[in-house]
Amino acid sequence: MNKNAIEQAKDSDMASSIDAIRRAAKRARQVAAQTGTALIVRHGEQIDRVMVVDQEAFPKKMQH
DSSP states (O other), rough: OOHHHHTOOOOOOHTHHHHHHHHHHHHHHHHHHHTOOOOEEEEEEEEEEEOOOTTSSSOOOOOO
């Protein structure tokens, strides 16, 4: 199911799930920035550990 299909779902919970996921991701970035912990982010088949350097910015990849 693509993003547009989810937002147009008949089930109101399903239709609003994208917004809930965005809120959860924003909160995870805030907590990571406050605690200095890394986020684990999946991009397709690749999994990255990233540090949040600024709550508003996209996380920066950690050097291994």
